[in-house]
Amino acid sequence: MSYDRPYRGGGNRRRHRDDYDDRRRDTYESPADKLKNAIIRFGEVDVLEELPRLEKQIRESTPHVIPNLSEAFRIAVTEQPYKIPYYAALLRRLHDSPEEDAGDTSDISSLGKQILEDFWKGFQAYLDKLAWRETRLCIHFFAHLAVAKLIATDSLFGLLQSFTAVLEEFGVSHGRAKKAAVCAAEGLMIAGPALKSTSAEHVQEIINAIQAYNDTVTSPKLLVGPVLKLYSDEVSSNADELLDTVLQTLRILDESDFAETASSFSQPYTGYEDPDPATFTPYNLPSVLVPPEVIELDGLSTDSGEDAQVKKEEWPEYFLPLFDNDITPDPKTPAGYAVHTGLFDILDIFEVNRKECARLLLEYPKWTISGTFKPKPGGEVVPEPVPGKDWQLESTIIENILGAYMVLPESSHKSIYYISLITELCKLSPSTVGPAVGKSIRKLYSMLGDGLDVEVARRFAEWFAVHMSNFGFQWVWKEWIPDLSLAVQHPKRAFMRRALEFEIRLSYHDRILKTLPAEMQAPEGNTISEQAPGPDFEYDDPAKPHHDNAQSVLNLFRGRAKAEDVISHLETLKTSLETSDDGGLVNADVLIRSIAIQSLLHIGARSFSHLLNAIERYLPLLRNIASGGVSSAGGSGNAEAKADILTASAAFWKHNRHMVAIVFDKLMQYQIVDPTDVVGWTFINRAEIRELVEATGPLSLSAFEWDLLKGALDKANGRVMIARRKVVVLRKEEDDTRARVKASGGADGMDVDAEEKAEDESPAVDSPALTTALKAFASLTREQKGAMSRTLDGFVSCLAPAATDSNPNPYSRVVISEDGWNERAGWEKDQWNAWETWGWYRQFCRSYAPYLRNYSTTLSTVSFAKFEGSTDPAAELLKKTWNVATGQE
Template sequence: MERSPDETGGSRRNDNDERRGNGGRDRKQRERGRSYSESQDQVTDDSPEKKLSTLLVILGDKMTPQEIHKNIEKIADIVQTEYSKYEPLVLKTIKNCFMELPMKTFIYGTLVGLVNVKRPDIGSAIVKMTAQTLQQCLNEGNWRGAKFALKFFAELTNANVILPRTMLDIYDDLLTTLDEPNVKLYRADTIVYIVLSTLPFVALQLRERSLEVLDSILSKIERYFESRERAIAEIGGSVVLHSVTPYIGSNLPYDQADTLDILWSQIQNLRREGWECKILLKPWSDYDSILVTSDQHEVDKFIVKEHSHKLCNSLPVPLFRVFVGLEDETIVDSHKTTDISYFLIRDIIDDIIEIYEINRKECTKYLKDLPYNFSSGTFVEKDTTTSITNSEVKVKDEPDIKIEPDMDTFSNNWRIDNSKEANAGSISNQGIVSFKLEQIIVEEIFSHIFRLPQPRFKPIFYHSLLTEICKSMHESFPPIISFAILYVFMSIGILFDRLGIMDVECCYRFWNWFAHHLSNFGFVWNWKDWESTLQLDPLHPKVCFIRETLEKTIRYSYYDRIRSTIPEEFFVLFPAAEPSTNFRYEDPDHHLNNSATSLISKLRNKCPNSEIQAHLDEVGKSFPDLPAKEKEQTIRDLFVQCVLMLGSKSFSHVLNVIERYLLVLQSLNETPEARLHTVKIVAEFWMNNTQFLGILLDKLLNYRVIDAISVISWLFTEEMEKDIAKSYVWEIMKNTINKVISRVKQVASKREMVLNPQSEVGGQGIDITSEEDKKINSQELHTVENTLNAVTREQKEVLLKIAQMFVSLLDSRLKTYESQGITDPMSQLWFWWAYGFFKEITRTYQPQISTFFVTMETIVVTPDLNPRILNVIGM
């Protein structure tokens, strides 16, 4: 269905255009502002094409509003002149700019508006390209990219490139999703989110020129929120929200509402204030008298396809905050969550983090320069009325680059003007609530780190980003980081008390980050400030935080170095022994010392498996009166300990020994009891180096010497209960589960390739045509399916085993507390940790557990099971 010319005017989208918008996708092949493949299209670094694309990319970098004003006009003239020569490059670069530099969308919208005044053909082409990009993103389920394209349409509306009614029609196209029968909550939430998040940028224009239609759109959204509240109640959404909140329990520092509810409240407040958002820069307003003369262009109808597997924006998601309710005057608590400005700032920070995940330096650069993308006064102590430098901005800081006159016509106009004249007449914005940029960045990055059940990227990225920010913004940032630690996890300030009400997984992630952070700054910290923590219960979250941080830092350095950085008072939380082996037969007085010495000598000399087995048999004969089971355990302990001792120098050493004597190891571990015993032997040998312990168990799982059930069974043995709050226990458990899940995924992928041989990489699969080929393929499929059934069954057994062990462990404790008259089990720190980790396991592996949830309920859930445990299973 096409819109009528009297509504929109101009040209329509070409549905066959293959140009794509990334919007944060394909990050692994991106250069600054351009994808890797696109950058390769440039002939030379000093070519006219390179200079033109660079001009567009750096437009607005560290520029005052006055500098932006002057340089937009210059570049608009260049684009108008050179477009015919470089049409594909211009369209591609502008697309990359609004998809990968969303903090500067307002600049590019105004630029296109000025170009459209004299060259409506260019404006039409850009509108068509933007429409193609938006539809492509909708087709792929690339919702962040869709938001970027929609935001660019908003700025094109401001610049009079498309009509306000056209923009409202685009919104209406997207919101038709809400009219679908039985629409999925996550699907509707995502669409409403991208509409509301872009509305503040264009609301003034919509209010002034199409108020009735705007009100109609808002009424539709309002009806959705009313029905959404009922829908969330029906599906237990409040339980889901509670399961992913960083803070738990009572006496929370703030109301943990989901982000979409907060955004809707902010939009309603903005509406009551006349849609005036004072932090937004509006360069297009300086050209109203010019832009009003331009042509507008129409846009085809957009269709939102169903994406059952790509909608990852499943809400509700709670808003995480750090700097709230503080008494310290050095912290500016100006983050008013009722103000749409707070959302817009955090949203663009989130976009920058998402787009530049591949490059923390670029990410830091754009985060640091955010004050230049908002009105003066938006941020405390950030003056953007003067440019960062009065020198001209050069491409990659090179000297003047001249373009030969016979190559093009824009000659020396390629430079962006940051001259003093452009600094004159700075605009003063009154009535803006000032924000502390560093605080919002901290909150947003920590919200990523604490995102449950999983952060978007690997934790190392967020760790490295905070380190880069500290180094780049060294004058103001480290004190804020210090406040974040002190107030959230340490012994001073109101937020220190939050540790006891934080999700256990968030505590774990935080001490992992803190240890990494210390490793980047010489392990320097004022430990004395935390001395009072030493008086607390050994299982108190504050004590565990310090203990686990110290143990993690040893992995980043070495034992003596870390020990020398902490006061003696903290030695009680420091490992008593440095990372080392615990070889049972090292003592010359041990009755098997000679046997162990002889066995290690044979292993070192690389004697064959048969000779090693014969030696073990001889050792067994030396205990004729020992029961068979104990004899087997003695031989197994001797052999495994000697293998580990010989390979203790490095991982390559131990892997070589394991591979060489794998047959002997497997013969000694043929029963579940034997495999559990081997796990205990490894754990005792590496009791002073839990990092090596985890790695060795992982390798033995790879070689099928032990299995996942044996590792899980060991973790739930009585002797392991004392380590309930130690990282290594839960790291081993998760690594074991991940290993099993990974096997299922690998076999499932192989099955898919056998079923669809043409779907292999590049579509160059085997063409199965002959009967013989079909027979071979059928046999291979049968084998793969049997393997898939086996690994899927193992996955089910492992997760069921964990659920059973957790339920049994927690239920036993609850009965003990009941007999002792303890009414609040969460006040017992051991239970607090165990219960929290049970919740984390069920939350993280919900996709796998959901495939056999009925079976789990049948086996695990009993009529008398405590409701507290049932709540975790219900999540």
């Protein structure tokens, strides 16, 4: 027998046993974990039946680990807000003495109080971090506990007043004030019955404080309403602003002495007996102060002297209702506000898991008061509908999702979240959610042309196209055939083209074409292009001029010639063109650039990787062209050369506008052109792109041009942010290094006279890396300012042109007058173009307000100088919109 080869059987058995033990350890839960999970999962089957069982389980789990229990309550309250009333009921039961074994209850009877005291510590941590959502939901919990008579009403008043005190802070931002006001208002809505009976005066103080602040934010509301009338300073009544809704709800509740609270917010604890005042003392919430906002200074400054750390601007929030109040709840009523708030919280919290979010949304009625929503077919039958309720669940859910999606200037989460969430809902319940989606689409479509904001219309087209792509692109297009008689640039017709363009990006041209009725397929319908999106190489046809020259350049690219050889060949072609018979008929510089750029794009037209490889291989050539290198000594300048590059790129991809935006982005990424060049080209040269609708007439912007502008501005802003972060990091590293050197020098320098040493110290010199980073930051900041300035100048030229302008727009003033708006049924292409341009100017001001404020003085001085003393209504509206966005009005 040989022992050279070890026996491995036992080892395998041991390994398998170890794996089994590991699996057992992975699934093992300690008793504390089991209890914690039981609290968090409370109510998944029948909340009222589970309530006494969970209470008993908590009482019997001795010894009581209070931090573990309070953590479970905190997690449940802040991540499952629809259960908050039932957790309040559970805590109320834990405050009461158990029915059996009432002999020695000194520890058991105080269990609820111990949990509440530790819960408060977690709330204080949320408040210190300014975690506004968690803070607000904890206030909901405290408000329910006040109604359940576990918390002293005076202490709850003090808590709510600490949030209304924020509204009186000097220079408080709207975002901070809005969140603080909602915290105080919702706490008052829930605890109103207990608070009003204690002190009606304090209730009025809270309401008046919110009202006083809301009266100061009238101007910002003008820029973010989803439905607008440019001629009026009044905000459209077709949408509901958050603080306006809060105040109206509070007024209704206050007038009824908060009698409607019980029919709006679940209160499962109201049937419990009152605590015995002889043995029970309500918990007094400690006094708090809301911490100030954290402002991070990085030591950098702009020309206006303001802090360069750009903070996202927060605006008033408008909710766009889609259905009548008998179908979905009105958020300006107590019951409607409670439903909307509950659904918005689910949307916000479960953004990380859209499938779970969709399930919870469809199960939401189990957490509301009976009769709030219509019963499901075949489910529980409600004898009589509840007056003022009996709403449709699916329509309410879709309305709330789209309301959150349409918030201006941008939604809280990425658009793809809201779009995919609606898709998940349709998959879970297609028979009920599908009709609600269809009705929502029709309602939004009907609002096009009646003042619906251009950015809302763009998001609507994006959602429509993606949703159609998930369900076979099936839509009843024939319903909209009569609208083909409208003006070619009417918002409804523009929506059709935009939506179909998005659909083609998600599929392919022929498939989308087959889904349309014949009237929309026809060229005269101006709805969809006749040919599929693709490149258009201008010099591909042998019958066209300069075909041979373009082929010679193209062959060099195909043969992967060196950039220097291509540059040399282009110089030769340019010389031959200038000496040819038609040399006086063509601009040789422009033609050579067009041939070079289109030939290079032709090589990269097969895929994105081909495009990037082509650009990266011939970066020296592109930089040479952009610098005006392929020209004579007296040829075109730098800006003109870059404009020629953009024009040639747009002409090559004129049948695929998506690729125009992509190529422009890559040219900016590789610094062939600057964002300022793209902005200038968009306002002046964009007619090179032939659309379904001929791009002639007065200067104006459509959604496509806005996409180009947005890409350029985002690129400029992004570069500045990256450069700023780099400077901050390098400066911190350098300061740390100096501090270490100074500390070590101080320890070793005991024999050096302190005064002499101080005299010998020279000012600190920045390292070469930091100096380079600061120069780059300054350069990029100038570029950012240039892009913003060029954009503002472009809008001014479009919307308030001088009489001497070469391409005046007389319709800009017509569409912002009341008479002009009332006559919009007769508007033609130019009027609708002017109206859309005004919409994109508003979007520019509100979206980039944080950046514009840094340069507000210099930009407005230059761009609005010609309007000094003018009474032109277009000029006044331009300046008013600008002043509101930059905080000057």
